[in-house]
Amino acid sequence: MSRRDDEIQEEIAAHLALAIADKMARGATRAEAERAARAEFGNVTHVAEVTREVRRGVWLERLGQDLRYGWRALRRTPAFTAVATATLALAIGANSAVFTVVNSVLLAPLPFRDPARLYVVSYLPTNLPFEVPPGLDDRLYLEYASHVKRFERVTGYQRQELTLSGAGDATRLPGALVSASFFEVLGVQPALGRAFTHEEDQAGNDRVAILSDRLWRSRFNSDQSILGKTIVLDGITRTIVGVMARGFTFPAASDVWTPLALRLDPRNSFIFPVIGRLRADATPEQARSELEGIALGRPQDPRSAEPRSAARIIPLKDTVVGKTRTSLLVLAGAVLFVLLIACANVANLLLIRAATRRHEMAVRVALGASRGRIARQLLTESVLIALIGGAVGILVAFIGVRALLAMAPAGRIPRIDEVHLDGWVLAFTLAVSLVTGILFGLVPARSGARREPQEALGQGTRLVGGPHHRLRSVFVTAEIALALILLTGAGLMIKSFLLMRSLNTGYDATGVVTMSVNLPSIAYPDAGRIQAFHTALVERLARIPGATRVGAVSFRPMEEVGIMGDFWVEGATPFPHGFSVDKPTVSPGYFAALGIRMLEGRDFTPIDRAGAPGVVVVSEAVAHRLWPNERAVGKRISMQEPPGPNDWLTVIGVVNDVVQDAQLVPHSTIYLPYLQTNTPFFMSQMTFVVRPASGAGQIAPAMQAALRDIDPSVPAQDLRTMDASMMDTIAEPVFQMRLLATFAFLALLLAALGTYGVLAYDVTERTREIGLRMALGATPGTVLRMVLGRTAVLALLGAALGVAGSLALTSVLTKSLFEVKPTDPLTLVAVTVVLLLAALVAGYLPAQRAAGVRALTTLLLHE
Amino acid sequence: MPTDSHGLSRIELLQGTLDLIILQTLRWGPRHGYGIAQMIRASSHDVLQVDTGSLYPALHRLERQGWIAADWSTSENKQRVRVYTLTAKGQKQLERERSQWEQLSRAIGAILAPPASAERES
Numbered sequence: 001m002s003r004r005d006d007e008i009q010e011e012i013a014a015h016l017a018l019a020i021a022d023k024m025a026r027g028a029t030r031a032e033a034e035r036a037a038r039a040e041f042g043n044v045t046h047v048a049e050v051t052r053e054v055r056r057g058v059w060l061e062r063l064g065q066d067l068r069y070g071w072r073a074l075r076r077t078p079a080f081t082a083v084a085t086a087t088l089a090l091a092i093g094a095n096s097a098v099f100t101v102v103n104s105v106l107l108a109p110l111p112f113r114d115p116a117r118l119y120v121v122s123y124l125p126t127n128l129p130f131e132v133p134p135g136l137d138d139r140l141y142l143e144y145a146s147h148v149k150r151f152e153r154v155t156g157y158q159r160q161e162l163t164l165s166g167a168g169d170a171t172r173l174p175g176a177l178v179s180a181s182f183f184e185v186l187g188v189q190p191a192l193g194r195a196f197t198h199e200e201d202q203a204g205n206d207r208v209a210i211l212s213d214r215l216w217r218s219r220f221n222s223d224q225s226i227l228g229k230t231i232v233l234d235g236i237t238r239t240i241v242g243v244m245a246r247g248f249t250f251p252a253a254s255d256v257w258t259p260l261a262l263r264l265d266p267r268n269s270f271i272f273p274v275i276g277r278l279r280a281d282a283t284p285e286q287a288r289s290e291l292e293g294i295a296l297g298r299p300q301d302p303r304s305a306e307p308r309s310a311a312r313i314i315p316l317k318d319t320v321v322g323k324t325r326t327s328l329l330v331l332a333g334a335v336l337f338v339l340l341i342a343c344a345n346v347a348n349l350l351l352i353r354a355a356t357r358r359h360e361m362a363v364r365v366a367l368g369a370s371r372g373r374i375a376r377q378l379l380t381e382s383v384l385i386a387l388i389g390g391a392v393g394i395l396v397a398f399i400g401v402r403a404l405l406a407m408a409p410a411g412r413i414p415r416i417d418e419v420h421l422d423g424w425v426l427a428f429t430l431a432v433s434l435v436t437g438i439l440f441g442l443v444p445a446r447s448g449a450r451r452e453p454q455e456a457l458g459q460g461t462r463l464v465g466g467p468h469h470r471l472r473s474v475f476v477t478a479e480i481a482l483a484l485i486l487l488t489g490a491g492l493m494i495k496s497f498l499l500m501r502s503l504n505t506g507y508d509a510t511g512v513v514t515m516s517v518n519l520p521s522i523a524y525p526d527a528g529r530i531q532a533f534h535t536a537l538v539e540r541l542a543r544i545p546g547a548t549r550v551g552a553v554s555f556r557p558m559e560e561v562g563i564m565g566d567f568w569v570e571g572a573t574p575f576p577h578g579f580s581v582d583k584p585t586v587s588p589g590y591f592a593a594l595g596i597r598m599l600e601g602r603d604f605t606p607i608d609r610a611g612a613p614g615v616v617v618v619s620e621a622v623a624h625r626l627w628p629n630e631r632a633v634g635k636r637i638s639m640q641e642p643p644g645p646n647d648w649l650t651v652i653g654v655v656n657d658v659v660q661d662a663q664l665v666p667h668s669t670i671y672l673p674y675l676q677t678n679t680p681f682f683m684s685q686m687t688f689v690v691r692p693a694s695g696a697g698q699i700a701p702a703m704q705a706a707l708r709d710i711d712p713s714v715p716a717q718d719l720r721t722m723d724a725s726m727m728d729t730i731a732e733p734v735f736q737m738r739l740l741a742t743f744a745f746l747a748l749l750l751a752a753l754g755t756y757g758v759l760a761y762d763v764t765e766r767t768r769e770i771g772l773r774m775a776l777g778a779t780p781g782t783v784l785r786m787v788l789g790r791t792a793v794l795a796l797l798g799a800a801l802g803v804a805g806s807l808a809l810t811s812v813l814t815k816s817l818f819e820v821k822p823t824d825p826l827t828l829v830a831v832t833v834v835l836l837l838a839a840l841v842a843g844y845l846p847a848q849r850a851a852g853v854r855a856l857t858t859l860l861l862h863e
Numbered sequence: 864m865p866t867d868s869h870g871l872s873r874i875e876l877l878q879g880t881l882d883l884i885i886l887q888t889l890r891w892g893p894r895h896g897y898g899i900a901q902m903i904r905a906s907s908h909d910v911l912q913v914d915t916g917s918l919y920p921a922l923h924r925l926e927r928q929g930w931i932a933a934d935w936s937t938s939e940n941k942q943r944v945r946v947y948t949l950t951a952k953g954q955k956q957l958e959r960e961r962s963q964w965e966q967l968s969r970a971i972g973a974i975l976a977p978p979a980s981a982e983r984e985s
Contacts, residue, residue: 007945008919011896014944015915018897021940041915051919055927 088389093396113187382441480798508595791843
């Protein structure tokens with residue numbers, strides 16, 4: 001509009017300039033010429049105004065007319081309007097709901113100051129046997145933090161869980177250890193109090209804490225005078241120095257922050273994530289080569305045999321969003337398919353409606369409406385439908401987002417607390433509605449306007465087939481194809497889920513309940529006290545009525561953490577290169593409690609304690625790998641490098657392999673007896689496993705009571721069944737499966753409705769023809785077969801296209817599938833059968849009606 | 864200084880007529896708004912003077928209807944001007960309007976100058 005205004009102004013200026021030049025050429029002075037030209041021209045503002053109105057008025061006036069007319073037309077056909085808008089509301093709403101999540105998780109900037117300049121810094125060996133999150137080791141971090149130039153500042157942190165005691169019941173809190181510069185680098189400030197000082201970031205001065213707004217409100221009643229008060233975290237009394245602003249919970253869902261206060265350990269290094277704020281004039285590549293320079297410039301650690309490390313500078317957002325990106329994009333794609341199917345459906349409805357409005361349109365053409373005007377009118381109607389659908393869709397999205405969040409596995413989708421409907425979602429919905437309206441309205445509008453008036457005005461003319469007939473078939477075929485692709489995706493996920501559920505995990509989860517404890521180092525500083533606690537708790541748990549077997553393990557299957565590593569084998573047996581085993585610490589009876597079978601040898605007993613000969617139990621895979629043709633029992637290994645004479649551990653038993661984590665593959669494991677372990681680190685976190693007798697009822701409360709008996713200051717964590725832990729481990733694919741299944745079901749329903757609608761209309765349109773056939777001797781059976789045959793042709797064509805589409809597209813699911821190929825033929829066959837059946841059901845009703853057509857009546861009725 | 868005071872009163876144009884005149888003017892080639900106004904004046908021997916408040920809205924309306932097309936170019940004395948061209952559609956429209964006009968003017972002419980016989984009969 002304003003460009004147009006400028007043009008009009010310029011045109012008028014040009015007119016005046018030309019007039020002045022003319023008059024001056026004929027001898028007038030400039031002043032005279034200007035005055036005369038202006039007088040001749042008249043009121044410049046007025047001319048500009050009326051000219052502008054020409055441009056604007058026509059457009060607006062026609063739009064207003066079209067809208068009014070469209071609205072009246074829609075109200076005349078309430079059934080059509082209701083079905084079309086409901087279809088669109090569902091599809092647009094589903095899209096807006098998914099977009100809401102995608103926008104908040106993937107698109108929205110992180111809620112920090114200038115988040116695009118925040119990067120995660122990593123320098124780690126590239127050939128580790130397992131995946132490690134990016135990070136720096138403590139020595140490199142200190143070196144790097146004092147030399148880095150490309151980053152304004154860097155900061156390290158480490159997620160942790162802490163036990164809060166002293167304020168109500170003891171609970172576990174998610175939190176983080178952070179460098180003093182943490183809040184400054186992110187560009188956030190405490191709402192109350194202050195961030196940590198550099199003095200507090202030194203070991204010994206670090207007994208301070210900062211709380212989240214959420215914790216401050218829920219646990220401390222929004223106490224305004226909380227600064228300077230103390231809390232007890234993991235048995236350590238800390239002074240509260242700050243409360244963060246509402247909504248700040250980074251990293252993950254932290255509720256409490258304490259200083260990182262690095263203590264260097266001469267034997268071990270500690271690796272943690274490091275974030276830097278890039279200088280405005282630096283590039284990530286410069287930062288990367290600087291990091292490499294600093295890392296390589298250090299004196300080499302002689303013990304380190306890992307020369308191959310990679311320096312990486314990763315945008316912070318990428319590490320926060322992580323793997324969620326792919327699954328969210330898959331969902332966005334799936335829900336887009338639903339929208340396309342809805343579009344095809346509504347387009348078909350419009351085509352059918354256009355056919356019934358032939359007469360109306362013909363009259364308008366005959367009265368002088370141009371084709372373009374009619375096309376625009378029809379398009380306005382379809383956009384109007386889409387806009388109404390979109391408006392209702394916002395409501396659907398509102399409910400949909402809540403359902404999505406309720407379904408989402410806890411703690412698996414990053415930034416989930418930031419998910420909300422906002423202006424972007426509204427804008428998205430509006431844009432989608434407009435595009436949808438144009439998309440499904442375009443074809444009916446074009447073909448509606450093309451109709452010749454004579455054809456439609458001629459009374460009683462019944463055309464069989466024709467361009468609409470073909471178009472409708474194309475839309476139905478496309479719908480079926482799209483629905484089949486979604487069904488295949490859902491089918492693959494369901495099959496994968498069933499395989500996961502029937503997976504032989506190596507343990508027997510039936511009824512088993514587990515409870516974890518984390519013993520604070522203040523109260524449990526040494527191995528002796530920790531072992532005493534474990535022994536006492538195992539004994540106490542065994543006395544619970546209904547508990548048949550009890551055991552303890554440092555990390556159970558389906559837990560997110562674990563300890564892995566290599567070891568030393570006695571004798572000539574070469575240690576397999578790159579072989580790495582799980583090293584859990586267990587109590588006697590653990591195998592029986594979890595239903596892990598002893599294949600050879602014996603379980604640990606209380607005799608296997610400090611001072612007695614060192615023993616281990618290995619899993620089948622370890623035995624096969626190390627001693628393929630020999631008995632494993634009696635062989636010796638060591639966890640020390642190189643082993644001294646007293647460091648050898650004798651294999652006393654072999655158990656079956658157990659699935660340990662979300663990869664769902666059996667692990668090679670070496671079990672160590674907790675009574676022979678002297679490192680608190682391997683035991684302070686312990687999970688207790690109780691197998692109840694069948695029909696023992698709720699055993700969890702008794703387990704919690706048992707823990708209180710032993711030490712009331714230690715909270716029970718993760719008190720749950722083993723089966724729930726398994727479900728939690730596969731929560732992400734299950735979430736994806738549920739959503740895909742929902743969308744696929746919606747797609748199937750829409751496609752079936754679409755097929756039904758088109759066939760039903762076909763039958764209505766062909767009633768006379770069918771009646772004629774009947775009169776000429778066709779039986780209801782032939783007519784039924786004829787309509788069903790047409791259904792089958794459409795469905796088969798759609799299915800063929802859908803199978804081709806599935807083969808091309810389902811590879812995006814590869815990472816979410818367990819032991820199922822994205823091209824699994826069985827799944828493809830199964831979903832094709834389901835779809836064909838649905839199509840035939842949809843076609844059966846109209847077919848039956850066609851078969852019921854009575855020969856004579858139709859002929860009479862229509863003449 | 865040239866003068867247009869010939870003592871003749873200027874005639875106000877009906878909307879339809881202005882369209883016809885503009886289209887007709889553009890038959891001789893592309894022209895800017897000022898040029899069109901001058902041309903109309905000159906070819907009507909200064910009888911018709913187009914009011915700019917009618918000319919420019921008419922030009923933009925005709926452009927919207929697709930009968931004329933507009934483009935910016937530079938005039939002989941380096942002035943950036945919006946130049947209008949007659950389109951094929953406009954050409955047809957011109958012919959239609961011309962024939963309508965001819966019918967109309969014949970009809971009016973007939974009314975204003977009736978043959979003596981007709982007068983007698985009525």
